Amino acid sequence: MNGARILLAVSGGIAAYKAASLTSTLVQRGAIVDVIMTAHAEQFIAPLTFSALTARPVYTSLWDAPERIAHIRLVREADIAVVAPATANLIAKLALGLADDMVTTALLAARIPIVLAPAMNEAMWEHPSTREHIATLRARGYEIVEPDAGFLAERERGVGRLASEERILQTVERTLARRRSMDGLRVTITAGPSREAFDPVRFVSNAATAAMGIALAREAAARGATVTLLLGPTLLEPPHGVTVERFTTAQELHDLALGPAAGADLVIATAAVADWRPAQRSDTKLKKNGDDLTVRMERTPDVLAAIGERKGATFLVGFAAETDAHEEHAREKLVRKHLDAIAVNDVSRERGFGTGENALVLLWNEHERRDLGRAGKPVLAARLLDAVAELMEAR
Numbered sequence: 360m361n362g363a364r365i366l367l368a369v370s371g372g373i374a375a376y377k378a379a380s381l382t383s384t385l386v387q388r389g390a391i392v393d394v395i396m397t398a399h400a401e402q403f404i405a406p407l408t409f410s411a412l413t414a415r416p417v418y419t420s421l422w423d424a425p426e427r428i429a430h431i432r433l434v435r436e437a438d439i440a441v442v443a444p445a446t447a448n449l450i451a452k453l454a455l456g457l458a459d460d461m462v463t464t465a466l467l468a469a470r471i472p473i474v475l476a477p478a479m480n481e482a483m484w485e486h487p488s489t490r491e492h493i494a495t496l497r498a499r500g501y502e503i504v505e506p507d508a509g510f511l512a513e514r515e516r517g518v519g520r521l522a523s524e525e526r527i528l529q530t531v532e533r534t535l536a537r538r539r540s541m542d543g544l545r546v547t548i549t550a551g552p553s554r555e556a557f558d559p560v561r562f563v564s565n566a567a568t569a570a571m572g573i574a575l576a577r578e579a580a581a582r583g584a585t586v587t588l589l590l591g592p593t594l595l596e597p598p599h600g601v602t603v604e605r606f607t608t609a610q611e612l613h614d615l616a617l618g619p620a621a622g623a624d625l626v627i628a629t630a631a632v633a634d635w636r637p638a639q640r641s642d643t644k645l646k647k648n649g650d651d652l653t654v655r656m657e658r659t660p661d662v663l664a665a666i667g668e669r670k671g672a673t674f675l676v677g678f679a680a681e682t683d684a685h686e687e688h689a690r691e692k693l694v695r696k697h698l699d700a701i702a703v704n705d706v707s708r709e710r711g712f713g714t715g716e717n718a719l720v721l722l723w724n725e726h727e728r729r730d731l732g733r734a735g736k737p738v739l740a741a742r743l744l745d746a747v748a749e750l751m752e753a754r
């Protein structure tokens with residue numbers, strides 16, 4: 360952790376006293392630690408403890424030194440934020456984006472990875488509200504260090520104890536290592552469906568939401584990459600800190616990918632590009648003149664194949680959406696589109712689309728494969744980037 364800048368946020372639970380020991384260990388391991396606290400945390404432990412341990416000022420209020428705008432400066436200077444302990448109240452505020460004190464404003468302004476170590480009574484931890492907030496934060500890329508089971512302050516046994524210091528430290532170290540693993544790499548990601556219109560209000564498209572591409576863009580940016588996200592029509596929000604170029608049609612994606620976004624070190628194509636488009640587009644809304652409508656379709660450009668043909672030193676990763684003979688079809692695409700690797704997912708019965716879980720297998724070379732398992736898309740994005748980084752290094 361030598362020289363790592365860590366912002367430690369302490370909220371008001373009985374486990375706040377353990378944050379002092381965590382701070383001391385971080386400092387001993389060479390980190391530069393800034394501590395911010397909620398007003399409730401001050402009821403459990405004094406700021407003085409943390410300022411003595413870190414030899415740095417501790418911020419508990421937005422109004423301590425407002426001219427220094429500490430909540431923005433601190434998150435800009437830090438490599439990572441750690442919230443320990445995180446109470447149910449703070450977790451809810453983070454999930455909702457409330458910003459009414461030093462801790463919540465700083466974390467809302469954070470574009471750095473955030474490690475969250477919850478601690479609370481078991482009933483509060485299991486409450487549907489807390490479950491939903493945790494799921495929201497996890498989907499946004501927060502690293503959650505699950506609480507341990509054991510003796511709780513209420514003199515009951517249950518799940519809710521702050522995770523052990525060792526587990527928190529391991530997560531911090533892993534997250535810090537990841538943060539630097541793609542430093543300086545230029546990454547382009549295509550995501551979302553395309554839409555091919557046949558009149559001003561009607562189009563051909565598919566069920567893609569861009570969730571996988573957005574998760575990959577967020578994860579790559581968190582690892583230090585300079586990310587361009589070529590994003591199709593979706594209601595999902597693109598992540599902070601990446602350059603977003605919007606496309607609607609396959610042709611527009613083609614022009615962006617081979618024009619301004621060309622020449623990246625790594626391209627990952629998750630976009631579900633329409634393979635056909637209406638050969639003609641009416642400028643006025645089509646009227647129901649007869650019972651049937653025949654729309655003749657023509658092929659769209661294969662964006663990934665076009666990148667593959669002129670990829671130079673770019674490491675090129677495709678996705679394959681398959682409903683049958685998955686790996687066989689994907690291997691054929693790997694060769695035909697000149698890819699370095701391809702991630703296969705099963706889209707039969709609309710699986711694989713949306714923000715839920717997915718299962719991926721990564722294929723490369725003639726026979727190599729790695730099963731990335733079934734998980735939420737942010738988790739799969741991290742696993743995929745781990746695997747791709749290894750392959751890029753080996754090359």
Ligand code: CTP
Nearest residue numbers: 628629630632633660661662663677678679680
């Ligand atoms: N792709 C693309 N441009 C297209 C079609 C697909 O860039 N016009 C990319 C996708 O982003 C994905 C990969 O090609 O990374 C494979 O997409 P998929 O739909 O599985 O395969 P297709 O090439 O369309 O083949 P098929 O429809 O026959 O399965």
